[in-house]
Amino acid sequence: MNNLVTVSHLTKKYGHKTALSDLSLTLNRGRIIGLLGPNGCGKSTLIKCMNGLLVPNKGEILIEGSKPGIETKKKISYLPERSYCQSNMQVRELLSYFSDFYENFLLEKARAMLADLDIDEKSSLKSLSKGTKEKVQLILVMARDVSLYILDEPIAGVDPAARDYILKTILTDYSENASILMSTHLISDIEAILDDVIFMKEGQILLSTDTESIRAEHGKSVDAYFREVFAC
Amino acid sequence: MSWNLDSDRPIYSQIMEQLKIRIISGFYAPGSKLPSVRELAMEASVNPNTMQKAFSELENTGLIVTMRTSGRFVTEDISMIQNVRTELANEQIQIFLTHMKELGFSIQDILHLLKNKENSGGELYE
Known part of the structure; x- marks a missing residue:
């Protein structure tokens, strides 16, 4: 129960292709964790298995002791790589949707964040730019009070200033018992806020460590070390 | 004073260096109360755990003193x-x-x- 997440011997195949291969992993509480790896290494598959959207062929995932299901959906706030929001909905409709759907959704917090980023609640999603849409969805996800936030490529389309705001929001708001797992390719932008990193390669864990030991042992930023490890 | 951090060296040790400079330059006066870990982590855009680590290391040197209930202070030992x-x-x-x-x-x-x-x-x- 001490670990927030325990993944043991997870294997997931898509037909003949193996996406995750006997992967084991633990995530601790109170950490901000970067899930890093080249395209197609299995990051999103792992994330989808944690959220119960994919069923693994072998192995097990426990989130605070429970297998992915109704219970764990209350504990995980998930930002998928693709939007699931209907584009004709207005931001305020989404807010009430989330309030109805999740008992741990903090409406006032979401409103304050939208106001900080000058996003009008009356605008419909389709009228917003790609980056602003991403901001709205990230706000909805971060405004829930949960144990684990899983963000799949959260800041890719967002401008640098808003990216800073979002990272600061993540830093101020997350509680000490919660963890954030985020997959990203924008390592240099986020590495100062990461406690730990997980490098994935071909469906397996290549490395799971804290960011300061990479800097201390290799004299390199996590970004530079990643480029070295995964040099093509 | 702004934070200037490189990502190719451990961040906590750079924060320690910069906190030391803030203290010896009088930016944080002897005996004065320091901002909270969270505030400073925000200001420097780093993880609160990293800021916490820099603080505890400085506590070990005695430059920063923790009062159980009222927070952290710069030493009065000039x-x-x-x-x-x-x-x-x-x-x-x-x-x-x-x-x-x-x-x-x-x-x-x-x-x-x-x-x-x-x-x-x-x-x-x-």
Whole structure:
């Protein structure tokens, strides 16, 4: 129960292709964790298995002791790589949707964040730019009070200033018992806020460590070390 | 004062260095209360755990003192602050000397250059 997440011997195949291969992993509480790896290494598959959207062929995932299901959906706030929001909905409709759907959704917090980023609640999603849409969805996800936030490529389309705001929001708001797992390719932008990193390669864990030991042992930023490890 | 952090060295040790400078320069006065870990983590855009680690390391040196209920304070021990100041000055001198040696200057040459610099109108602090 001490670990927030325990993944043991997870294997997931898509037909003949193996996406995750006997992967084991633990995530601790109170950490901000970067899930890093080249395209197609299995990051999103792992994330989808944690959220119960994919069923693994072998192995097990426990989130605070429970297998992915109704219970764990209350504990995980998930930002998928693709939007699931209907584009004709207005931001305020989404807010009430989330309030109805999740008992741990903090409406006032979401409103304050939208106001900080000058996003009008009356605008419909389709009228917003790609980056602003991403901001709205990230706000909805971060405004829930949960144990684990899983963000799949959260800041890719967002401008640098808003990216800073979002990272600061993540830093101020997350509680000490919660963890954030985020997959990203924008390592240099986020590495100062990461406690730990997980490098994935071909469906397996290549490395799971804290960011300061990479800097201390290799004299390199996590970004530079990643480029070295995964040099093509 | 703004935070200037590189990502190719451990961040907590850079934060320690910069907190020390803030203390010896009087930006945080002796005996004054320090901002919270979270506030400073936000300000520096780093993880609160990293800021926490820098704080605990500085507590071990005695430069920062924790009062159980009221937060963290800069030490009131002015001689300790002076010592840290001298220590940092020595580090800077060592770096300077190493660079000057690489350029082929002896200690005598360096002293001479410094003397000239001083005589040419006290531009030492420009």
